[in-house]
Amino acid sequence: MIPLAVVASSQVCPLRLGWAAALPSPRARLRFMSTEASPDPLAAIEAKVERGERLTAADGIALFESPQLLRVGRLADQVRRGKAGDDVYFVVNRHINYTNVCRNRCRFCAFSRDEGEPGAYTLTVEEVLAKAGEALAEGATEIHIVGGENPRLPYADMRAMVAGIRRMAPDVHIKAFTASEIACFAEKEGVTPEAILRDLKEAGLDSLPGGGAEILSQRVRAAVCPAKISGEEWLAIHETAHRLGLRTNATMLYGHVETVAERVDHLLRLRELQDRTGGFQAFIPLAFQPGRSALSHLPGPTGVDDLKTLAVARLLLDNFPAIKTYWVMTGIKLAQTALFFGANDMDGTVVEEVISLLSGADYGQAMPKAELIRVIHDVGRPAVERDGAYRVLRRYEPPGDKEAEV
């Protein structure tokens, strides 16, 4: 008899982790009950976590397949508390998406346009600097710049954006350009990604955002983003950045055509690179927004899937200091709940993020700092303002017991 047929089946079916899909079918449940393997796959994982033992791919799959969301969440919460404490980080930042003209036209992306197509836009260097200037005046300590892969844009303009912001603000953290944009600049200039990274670092770049990772598996990339750099290239560019002393983030775009096994493989490949370099600062799961994309027929992840994905990431990525919940793609209420499922960072004040907006996410584009602090305090934990390099700028302790104040 094959134990845990439920797990095996997940490796070939596209993932839909609503309660209905997360619960084994009645037939599978019968098989499950009659198997001689442990009737409680989570117990062995809990014991491993208790012993500080690293989880395997099979453990990751079992966690995703478990219908016991609260139990998985409790385990992730316990690990979060041990590793990162109770502080919840946030950053006062501003996203600037300098162009949506992109040669890749990934199927999940509703942001990209062809040159000249209605809705296509490209900001000038001056416009980018003006937006950065506004953000700095409003107290932003991190500027997050990403855009489409537009080979017609001169690389010199990309460098000028970074150098210009650095001139305006010697201390602001500049997090810019996904690995796939770096590859595009390198191709255009006829140099290596390493040469581009060195040059941008010299201009003032501090870190790379985690975008463009999608799902690292080539099967998924061939289906949803065939023109984009491979998973191996994405990892190699981050490895090079780490070697040059640039910190980076990692994302995973989930809830489209990937399987559980492909999510787990993605997480373990990130963990393996982090073992070698220690250069990742944060992992950010990105909930797929089907809205206006070419994959709009897909339903997108459920809230259960959002929370479970975050929790499994916390459990598998045992060498990542920060697991970030990105409210722009899940809504602030679910992001707040995510703080009980392994997250210790809530991004951010954001201000203007066009990628999710054009995808149909309607959770808002800006969050006042006071509101972020209120939402974090409501979970009973300190809100800690950090900069882009996770240096603590200011702590906001939660107000005392409200009843006691009355």
Ligand code: V47
């Ligand atoms: O690279 C595109 C993804 C990314 C959709 O590093 C979509 O701190 C959901 O990477 N539904 C951009 N996601 C956002 C990103 C990010 C966000 C916040 C913080 C950080 C960080 C990075 O958004 C893209 C792509 O992977 N994306 N389309 C969509 N329809």
